[in-house]
Amino acid sequence: MPLRFPFTTLAMMTGVFILGGICLNAQETAVAEDGNKDAVPPATQATVPPAAAQAQQPTASANETSSPAAALKPAARDGSVWGALVYASAAKPDKPKATDPVEFPDLSKRLAKAFPYERFVVIGQHTQVVFREYESWVVPSRDVFLKMDSKGSTLDGGLNLHLQFWQGQQVLVKTDTVLRPSSPLFIGGPKWRDGQLIFVLELQKDKDETAKMAAP
Amino acid sequence: MKTPDDQLLARWLDGELSEQESARFEAMMAADPALREEAETLRAISASIREHVSFEREVPHADFFNSQIQERIAEVQRADERAHAPAASASGWFSWLRTPWALASAAAAVAVAFVVLRQERPSTQVLSLYAPNPNIQANAYHNADADATVLMLNGLESIPADHEIAGINVHHSEMEPQQGTTTLFNEQGNALLVMTKNGWDQPVVASR
Amino acid sequence: MSHPTSSPTDAELSDNDLVRQAQQGNAQAFDLLVTRYRGKVYGMCYHLVHNEQDAWDLAQNAFIKAWRALGSFKGDSAFYTWIYRITHNVAYDWLRKRRIQGEGEFNDEIGAPIAAGAEAVPKQDPQPDDALTNQEIGKRIHQAIAQLSPDHRTAILLREVEGHSYEEIAEMMESSVGTVMSRLFYARKKLQELLKDTYENA
Numbered sequence: 001m002p003l004r005f006p007f008t009t010l011a012m013m014t015g016v017f018i019l020g021g022i023c024l025n026a027q028e029t030a031v032a033e034d035g036n037k038d039a040v041p042p043a044t045q046a047t048v049p050p051a052a053a054q055a056q057q058p059t060a061s062a063n064e065t066s067s068p069a070a071a072l073k074p075a076a077r078d079g080s081v082w083g084a085l086v087y088a089s090a091a092k093p094d095k096p097k098a099t100d101p102v103e104f105p106d107l108s109k110r111l112a113k114a115f116p117y118e119r120f121v122v123i124g125q126h127t128q129v130v131f132r133e134y135e136s137w138v139v140p141s142r143d144v145f146l147k148m149d150s151k152g153s154t155l156d157g158g159l160n161l162h163l164q165f166w167q168g169q170q171v172l173v174k175t176d177t178v179l180r181p182s183s184p185l186f187i188g189g190p191k192w193r194d195g196q197l198i199f200v201l202e203l204q205k206d207k208d209e210t211a212k213m214a215a216p
Numbered sequence: 217m218k219t220p221d222d223q224l225l226a227r228w229l230d231g232e233l234s235e236q237e238s239a240r241f242e243a244m245m246a247a248d249p250a251l252r253e254e255a256e257t258l259r260a261i262s263a264s265i266r267e268h269v270s271f272e273r274e275v276p277h278a279d280f281f282n283s284q285i286q287e288r289i290a291e292v293q294r295a296d297e298r299a300h301a302p303a304a305s306a307s308g309w310f311s312w313l314r315t316p317w318a319l320a321s322a323a324a325a326v327a328v329a330f331v332v333l334r335q336e337r338p339s340t341q342v343l344s345l346y347a348p349n350p351n352i353q354a355n356a357y358h359n360a361d362a363d364a365t366v367l368m369l370n371g372l373e374s375i376p377a378d379h380e381i382a383g384i385n386v387h388h389s390e391m392e393p394q395q396g397t398t399t400l401f402n403e404q405g406n407a408l409l410v411m412t413k414n415g416w417d418q419p420v421v422a423s424r
Numbered sequence: 425m426s427h428p429t430s431s432p433t434d435a436e437l438s439d440n441d442l443v444r445q446a447q448q449g450n451a452q453a454f455d456l457l458v459t460r461y462r463g464k465v466y467g468m469c470y471h472l473v474h475n476e477q478d479a480w481d482l483a484q485n486a487f488i489k490a491w492r493a494l495g496s497f498k499g500d501s502a503f504y505t506w507i508y509r510i511t512h513n514v515a516y517d518w519l520r521k522r523r524i525q526g527e528g529e530f531n532d533e534i535g536a537p538i539a540a541g542a543e544a545v546p547k548q549d550p551q552p553d554d555a556l557t558n559q560e561i562g563k564r565i566h567q568a569i570a571q572l573s574p575d576h577r578t579a580i581l582l583r584e585v586e587g588h589s590y591e592e593i594a595e596m597m598e599s600s601v602g603t604v605m606s607r608l609f610y611a612r613k614k615l616q617e618l619l620k621d622t623y624e625n626a
Contacts (some may be wrong), residue, residue, distance in 0.1 A: 038324070046350070078376065112279040113280060114359045114366045115280060124386075125383075136389075136398070141382060142384070143382075175343045175344060176342075177341065183364065184364045188366070190374055203340075226609055226612070257623045266559055271468065271581050272463040288488050290451070
């Protein structure tokens with residue numbers, strides 16, 4: 001019988017329901033996680049050199065529980081995300097144009113198409129590993145932040161996440177979202193002063209994807 | 217038009233008179249000072265309008281304006297497609313449905329296919345949304361212009377203007393699963409915040 | 425007319441080229457038309473309703489209505505004439521609804537008079553020694569125009585500012601040339617009356 005849907009759709013659905021349990025991203029790392037971090041905006045930004053990032057791992061693992069087995073056990077990762085809190089406001093002729101972060105060079109242009117503002121200033125940012133077994137937080141500010149729970153990867157490089165968007169002690173919205181590379185999520189947050197807070201979440205492209213998938 | 221003279225005056229103002237009519241009107245104005253005054257006043261008003269008034273006006277948030285129109289156009293196109301979608305033929309559809317795993321994923325596949333078939337590259341998808349606060353309405357859509365998925369929340373309370381919003385740049389975090397805490401550090405290795413949860417499973421953000 | 429463009433090739437595409445593509449479902453072609461005419465469409469709406477939010481909504485509705493009605497555009501008139509007509513309809517429907525809901529007589533001024541100097545962009549910089557007088561004149565002109573009825577205001581602006589012919593204006597306002605000339609006549613009479621003091625020594 002001729003199939004009515006393209007193979008990719010079938011493959012994806014198959015992947016989500018049948019292969020979801022198979023660990024695709026096993027990686028031997030300590031529980032501690034390193035993220036890219038840049039200088040306080042709007043100054044110029046520099047990414048953390050890999051050597052420095054690696055150096056922090058042993059220190060972190062020393063803070064783990066006393067059980068040696070627990071210290072060595074790798075936490076399964078499902079990729080990492082970049083989160084930012086952006087303050088959007090109207091264009092101001094006297095103020096200079098806000099610079100976009102290195103992680104997202106065309107941020108202002110794209111946000112301007114989705115929201116009625118012209119000026120987009122990144123107030124805080126946080127790159128966070130998404131753990132398979134644990135919830136993780138993306139906290140670019142104390143005021144609004146995100147809780148993430150992974151529901152596994154999809155075959156097309158997407159990440160099935162349960163997200164909770166929190167403001168203080170109140171969860172504003174809960175969502176099950178499949179986050180895909182190069183396809184950011186813009187969350188319209190509360191208005192503040194002359195503008196609005198916007199939360200940006202993007203799945204980081206993982207260079208080690210193929211290596212991970214090949215791991216037993 | 218009240219009188220032929222009024223018509224003449226109007227057409228003189230608009231530069232629509234022929235040479236002969238122009239000459240005639242000039243003569244009329246020379247003979248009638250009141251007419252001349254009226255004509256000159258109206259001409260001055262016209263000139264002022266052209267100088268001071270513009271018909272065109274810059275659209276605020278122009279990119280957003282265009283993008284909103286594109287979204288509504290996409291909605292129109294989707295509605296048209298749904299109205300004209302051909303009914304699934306009996307044999308192919310149902311036999312595919314009978315396979316066990318297909319049954320489980322059939323409903324989801326329909327929704328997904330709509331999205332996958334129309335896009336060259338799959339984008340972030342909001343599968344479900346829930347806003348616990350009844351005053352808040354949550355909606356999500358894919359904005360093709362921005363190439364992003366937008367999650368909108370209506371009914372949020374504004375943050376007071378006197379409240380300072382401080383952003384932080386988190387460099388790395390450390391999780392302590394047994395204690396249920398996550399400590400967030402800056403680049404210098406100083407702890408910025410500690411995330412924990414209280415008895416009601418709510419996050420507690422504490423300074424180090 | 426010259427139009428703002430986003431790339432060299434956009435400028436080469438005529439309105440009719442873009443309309444033809446849009447008629448075949450090309451939303452990007454329509455997007456270029458939106459960019460070309462949004463200033464005029466929004467401007468027309470703003471002159472009628474005097475506030476940004478409503479003008480925005482009306483302008484959006486005008487473009488969506490145009491998209492839906494693309495099939496009926498035959499190319500026998502200019503695209504801008506057609507889009508102005510649609511805008512005019514959308515704005516007038518809105519005004520009519522507000523009148524029915526008790527917002528006031530249709531012929532009276534609707535909306536507050538325009539704030540001094542805050543609105544339209546001046547066409548040229550005033551001479552330094554005339555600055556004050558010129559600015560004051562501009563303010564009074566805006567206030568006078570705002571006090572005209574929507575029909576009179578639209579007619580006078582399309583004629584004086586946009587320079588359209590009586591026939592074009594008739595098409596845009598969906599009325600006869602005679603009606604257009606009548607509206608222009610009354611608009612000018614009213615302006616003359618409102619601006620009596622300004623032009624005493626013209």
